Amino acid sequence: MLAVERKLRIVEYVRQQRMATIAALAQQFRVHEATIRRDLTELEQEGFLRRTHGGVILEQWTHHEQSFSERAIQQLDQKARIGQMAASLVADGENVIIDSGTTTLHIAKHLVHRAHITVITNDMNVAAELRDAPMVNVILTGGELYPSSYMLNGMFTEHVLRSLHVEKAFIGTPALHPKYGLMHPEARLVTAKQAMIAVADEIVVVADDSKIGKLSLHTVAPNSSIHTLITGAETEDIKLKPFVEQGIKVYAV
Secondary structure: OOHHHHHHHHHHHHHHHOEEEHHHHHHHHOOOHHHHHHHHHHHHHOOOEEEEOOEEEEOEEOOOOOOHHHHHOOOHHHHHHHHHHHHHOOOOOOEEEEOOOOOHHHHHHOOOOOOOEEEEEOEHHHHHHOOOOOOEEEEEOOOEEEOOOOEEEOHHHHHHHOOOOEEEEEEEOOEEEOOOEEEEOOHHHHHHHHHHHHOEEEEEEEOOHHHEOEEOOEEEEOHHHOOEEEEOOOOOHHHHHHHHHOOOEEEEO
């Protein structure tokens, strides 16, 4: 088999399997592992695949974010687990930012009975979830309302955020890449997230397994900005290892 044909077949094989080890590819195509390593290096340079420790995964892009109503019913059990874990990291007396999103909403659900916490958010759903929490102080950032998601965004949102300082910020994302970091397909939503990250001592990213390893158009922040990642137990170890190697504390719950 010619090298060009083998590389095309490798790409097709990984598309079907989503990921593969060097040993499995060598066995599949009956060549030495050194040959597979060379093929994978060339394919990565050409943008088809991404090398991982001992293997390869398919690069997946997020070109747009689904509507709030669509996202709200996906990975519900996983998001609930992520939210519970994230809420457990909030100490009584802390000031925290909770980003807008369907995963971050589950953090609020687990903070209702906590004491002396201040939550700053640009999400009206998060604020509504905490409206009857007697010991939680809620601050809405203000800003332009996005009716489809009850999110607040824009110049006013960023102005309020940049006037604050908090212990933790819980950030949601549609794409988290091991090389390029936090990513988002919509430029208008990037700067508010960057403001949240800029004013927090600790950054906690919450993302279900479908977001891990994804690429998107805009980089919000590099992985060096992230202290903790909370995802679902459904996320494969091969996807999480690069984040661990970069010093990020990872919880797969």
